[in-house]
Amino acid sequence: MTTFEEIASTVDAQLPAHRAQLEDLVRIPSVSADSFDQSQVRKSAEAVASLARDRGLDVEVIQLHTESGKVGRPAVLAHRSAQDGKPTVLLYAHHDVQPEGDPAGWDSEPFEPIERDGRLYGRGSADDKAGIMVHMAALAALGESTGVGVTLFIEGEEEVGSPTFHDFLETYQDRLKADVIVVADSNNWKVGTPSLTTSLRGVTSMSVRLDVLDHALHSGMYGGPVLDAVTLMARLIATLHNDDGSVAVEGLTAYDDADAEYLEEDMRVDAGVLEGVELAGNGSIASRLWTKPAISVIGMDVTSVAKSSNTLTPSCTAQISMRVAPGQNPREAADALAAHLESNAPFGAHVSVDIKEAGPAFKAGGDTPATIAARWALEEAWGSESVDIGVGGSIPFISDLNQVFPDAEILVTGVEDPDTRAHSQNESLHLADWRNAIVAEAALIARLGNEL
Numbered sequence: 001m002t003t004f005e006e007i008a009s010t011v012d013a014q015l016p017a018h019r020a021q022l023e024d025l026v027r028i029p030s031v032s033a034d035s036f037d038q039s040q041v042r043k044s045a046e047a048v049a050s051l052a053r054d055r056g057l058d059v060e061v062i063q064l065h066t067e068s069g070k071v072g073r074p075a076v077l078a079h080r081s082a083q084d085g086k087p088t089v090l091l092y093a094h095h096d097v098q099p100e101g102d103p104a105g106w107d108s109e110p111f112e113p114i115e116r117d118g119r120l121y122g123r124g125s126a127d128d129k130a131g132i133m134v135h136m137a138a139l140a141a142l143g144e145s146t147g148v149g150v151t152l153f154i155e156g157e158e159e160v161g162s163p164t165f166h167d168f169l170e171t172y173q174d175r176l177k178a179d180v181i182v183v184a185d186s187n188n189w190k191v192g193t194p195s196l197t198t199s200l201r202g203v204t205s206m207s208v209r210l211d212v213l214d215h216a217l218h219s220g221m222y223g224g225p226v227l228d229a230v231t232l233m234a235r236l237i238a239t240l241h242n243d244d245g246s247v248a249v250e251g252l253t254a255y256d257d258a259d260a261e262y263l264e265e266d267m268r269v270d271a272g273v274l275e276g277v278e279l280a281g282n283g284s285i286a287s288r289l290w291t292k293p294a295i296s297v298i299g300m301d302v303t304s305v306a307k308s309s310n311t312l313t314p315s316c317t318a319q320i321s322m323r324v325a326p327g328q329n330p331r332e333a334a335d336a337l338a339a340h341l342e343s344n345a346p347f348g349a350h351v352s353v354d355i356k357e358a359g360p361a362f363k364a365g366g367d368t369p370a371t372i373a374a375r376w377a378l379e380e381a382w383g384s385e386s387v388d389i390g391v392g393g394s395i396p397f398i399s400d401l402n403q404v405f406p407d408a409e410i411l412v413t414g415v416e417d418p419d420t421r422a423h424s425q426n427e428s429l430h431l432a433d434w435r436n437a438i439v440a441e442a443a444l445i446a447r448l449g450n451e452l
Ligand SMILES: [Zn+2]
Pocket: 094, 127, 128, 158, 185
């Protein structure tokens, strides 16, 4: 058995060494985008592998070749077996980074880590090399004392959309199998306030074609009794929302139980909403972003202004994108939207819908034992209440994990805060929060092993 204080003091004693290892990782420009030097991605995989070996794990660097001919970036897969029937935890992070972008936007060298005002600056200092080092430091603090099985999976292609992730999960399913999965690649609500990311919206998109005439007509000769396709498409699109801007489609899941409070004035600034423009929808801002559906028109094929003439347009196609609330099957939501569009065809216009994509949402499994343990660990480490947050977009690899390992409890944690600027210039890590994240993860693993 151990105590929380023992874990925290071990982490603190080892922290300078882990900070140095984090800085070494940041110095490797492991940009996974195709036009960058992929030998650096290999180099960072080898560096991560060596850190895992130092922690007593069996380590392999794997570059997956799929049957369909795709080649993955080097990923690190490392393992230590569980003892005495204890659970196994899968620790996920990624070692690739985004390009540095315009160097003029950086106040210091992107790949030379430097501390200013309690933050460590550099590309990957937070996203996600700090996530890797949370896992490494937690493992180092615990040694083999907990008996918990550990699988470390550090991929090298997250920043290019994890193209071979699903294949990797299926190929190495037996080696990745775990009771609890910790994904250290999200953010905390703010500096000093830890979070679990418990929901991600799903996404679906469809094209809607509206036909009203079998050919274009002179608008002077026929305009009046016949409405053009663009006007009718506008009427159809207008049926998607109620007068307050909330989604009007039957059969969509929506709920309002967001834990965090996102103030309207903050959201206006963050989103750049112009003065006088009213926000749409109802319920809390956080629920409108995270737990309710959203429908947007993202494209339309119509005659351009430059090519327009006095003609009634016979047909028109719009591309509609919908964010789906966590908990609803995106295919079911897409069918509901398609049915709405077809049954609201204005003036009997012919409407046909082609569903293009349906990516699943993610909703954590409520107050599962691992979630309760994680919340406890976060609150002990930070000395402040943990807030459940959502993300309005989707993180495709989390739904992949959920699909391949439906029985595992997935915990989405992270080291980022609103000032981190992941993917942007002057990316940085809040060092005190990073230390807290390490303590929390070590305490969580010890508790999963019944040693704390
Ligand atoms: Zn990331």
